[in-house]
Amino acid sequence: MRINPRSFKHSFLGLILISGLFLAFTNPGDRFFEIAKNLDIYATVFKELNTYYVDEVDPKKSIETSIEALLKSFDPYTVYYPESEIDEFLQMTTGKYQGIGIILSDINQSHRISFIEENSPAHKAGLGIGDQIISINGTKLGETPETDPSVLMKGSAGSFVNIDVMQVGKTAPQTFSIKRETVQIKNVVNASIIRPGVGYILLEDFNASAAKEVKTALLELKKQGMQKLILDLRNNPGGLLTQAIDICNLFIPKGAKIVETRGKVEEWNKSYQALNQAVDTETPIIVLINNRSASAAEIVAGVLQDYDRAVIMGQKSFGKGLVQVTRDLPYRTKMKITTAKYYIPSGRCIQALDYKHKNADGSAKAFQDSSAKIFYTQNGRKVVDGGGIVPDQLTDKKPLSGFSQALLTKDMLFLFASDYRGSRINIAPAENFAVDADIMAKFTTWLGKSNFNYEAPVETQVKKILESTREQAEYAELSELLQKQAAQWKTNLERELKLHAQEITPLLEQEMIMHYYLQKGLNTWSTRKDPSILAAVDLLGKPAKFASILSRKEKP
Structure with a gap:
């Protein structure tokens, strides 16, 4: 939207007049005096810039920059949406x-x-x-x-x-x-029977149709003979609070407390209960989470954990215990504001970062584990606050090697899969496809001809040693010795690929399946090979162990 410079000057004069009214009718000791005073200063600064700065000032760009800088000083979730981004905002909420x-x-x-x-x-x-x-x-x-x-x-x-x-x-x-x-945009991207009697729902988002999609998937899987369920919330960034509440209501009885919000505006504080009859309160459930499961995803996982309705499996979740509301602003703009923290039935808040008390560099402080309070689930199991949802069953997730991370960062797996699809129309069906020795050999050759650069940690360390001894008498002898062993320490792509084949192979398989069979094919691969899904299937096959996890009483 183009702003008329003359109208812009009049707008600032109006702002100054409004600020003047604040100055005239407020007590200097009142905090409103500080608000009015600083608005007056800000308006004057911009008026001076607009009048005297050497180049033409773009009011829209400059104001948006200052608003973004202001909101950034609070938390990452308080966000301004200019008119140009309203469609993006609506996409996030409506899907x-x-x-x-x-x-x-x-x-x-x-x-x-x-x-x-x-x-x-x-x-x-x-x-x-x-x-x-x-x-x-x-x-x-x-x-x-x-x-x-x-x-x-x-x-x-x-x-x-x-x-x-x-x-x-x-x-x-x-x-x-x-x-x-x-x-x-679908919230439920996979709903299927992955083993006899075992249903699987992959929920990737919480936009306006999330609860409806989960309910539809749940009812259809029950028709197909589902007796146990895996609800996958990994990498789910969350979304609408209402959808999290409605999804929880599918699994817990009517009238049960789901979540409570508490903030500065007391009349906005609210306790949410399950308003409808549950669809299923008996089917054994495993909820998968990881460190990228956040917000609404954490509410669902935390509520089901607090009621001992599901076993939570995976890695500790992100830890976003904050609630935002959207406020309409003039000229078709909006602002999303953090207004409250949410508390799940046990009484805990899982917010991991303290945005009020920041570090010297402006980054948010993490709540210390030592300050975590203990709460209890309905059956008396210990749970803690202040840092995400801690799974009942932790599964190890080994960090990728530097070599694999470099391949992903530089999109080498993506580019190879693209080239491969360009030269071969078909590959084996998703349920049967595997990266074999022939494909890995082709990838090795392709990578060697690409512009991919990588330096193994051992080579980096050898170079540091040589550099640190350059001024010493022993440098020449050490350098000669190391050069003789160069084949052992210099980076060799073929050797790196063999060394890290175990973690590269599934990454390459996923990329190739996505290129040929899109999300549907990737879903098929995941339910067949994903270690977390396999671990969940294994636990569901051990009813006594599953029940013992949920019935373990620790409350004094």
């Missing part, structure tokens, strides 16, 4: 947007499709993961860095977008004219 159903990522200095919604307009047009978008409606990407490709891609349903695409395996770009549609 709907108007476009063609793809996500673009900046990979290898090009804009590539990194995700494509099955049966979306883009998918039906023949586009796939790895395809490079060159231009959108005549705007060549890369020539105007400030242009956001995702914004160019979106438009009203029924309109067409013209894109030039270099598809994998092709030697020349093609032009596609694709009709935009309203795309619904």
Whole structure:
């Protein structure tokens, strides 16, 4: 939105007059005096800049920058949405947007499709993961860095977008004219029977249709003979509080307390109960979480843990115990404000970071484990606050090696899978596909010809030793000795691949399956090979052990 400079000056004069009214009608000792005084200072500073600064001042950009800096001083969840980002905000809350159903990522200095919604307009047009978008409606990407490709891609349903695409395996770009549609982002991306009697629901988000999707999936799985359930909340960043409450209500009785919010505005404090009859209060449940399960995902996991309704398995969750509300602002802008903390039935708040008392560098302090308070579940099991949901059954998650992290950071697995799809139309079905010796050999050759650079830790250390002894008498002898052993310490990609094959193989399998079979194929792979899912299936197959975890009383 373009702002008329003259109107802008009048707006600031109005702000100054309003500030003046504050000054006239408030007691200097009142905190409102400080608010009015500083608003007056701010308005005056901007007026002076607008009048005298050497270059033309962009009021929209400057004000948005100052608002963002202000909100950043509070917490990461208090956010301003200018008019240009309202569609993005609505997409997050409703799960709907108007476009063609793809996500673009900046990979290898090009804009590539990194995700494509099955049966979306883009998918039906023949586009796939790895395809490079060159231009959108005549705007060549890369020539105007400030242009956001995702914004160019979106438009009203029924309109067409013209894109030039270099598809994998092709030697020349093609032009596609694709009709935009309203795309619904799914919350439940997998709901299936993965073993006899064992149902699995993968919930990736908490937008406005999350509870409805989970209920539908739950009822359908019960029809298919589900007797045990795995609810996967790993990597789920959360979303709407109402959806978390409604999902909890599916598994706990009507009238049970679910969550309580407490903040500065007392009349906004509220206790939420289960308002409806539960769909299922008996089926054994395992909830999978990890360190990227946050907010609404933590509410669901924590509530089911507090009522001993499910065994929580995985790694400690993120620890976001804060609640935000959205406030409408002038000119079709909005602000999301942290207004409260939430407390689950045991009485604990799982917020991990203290944004009120920050470190000297401005970063939030983590609550110390020593300050964690002990609470108890309905059956008397110990649980603690102040740092996320601690699983009942911890599963180890070994950190990736530096080599594997480098492959992921530089998108080498993605690029290889794209090249592979460009040269081979088919691979084995997702349920049977495996990266074998032949594919790994091809990847090794491809990686050696790529621009991938990596230095193994041992080589880094040897170089540091040589550098630290450069001025010493022993340097020449040490250098000569180490150079003779160079084959042992210098980085060799083939050796690194063999050394880390156990962790690289499943990463490459996932990437290749995603390229060929999209999310549906990846779901099939995960339920067959994912260690956390396999561990959950194993525990559900041991009813006595499962029951003992939930009945273990520790309350004095």
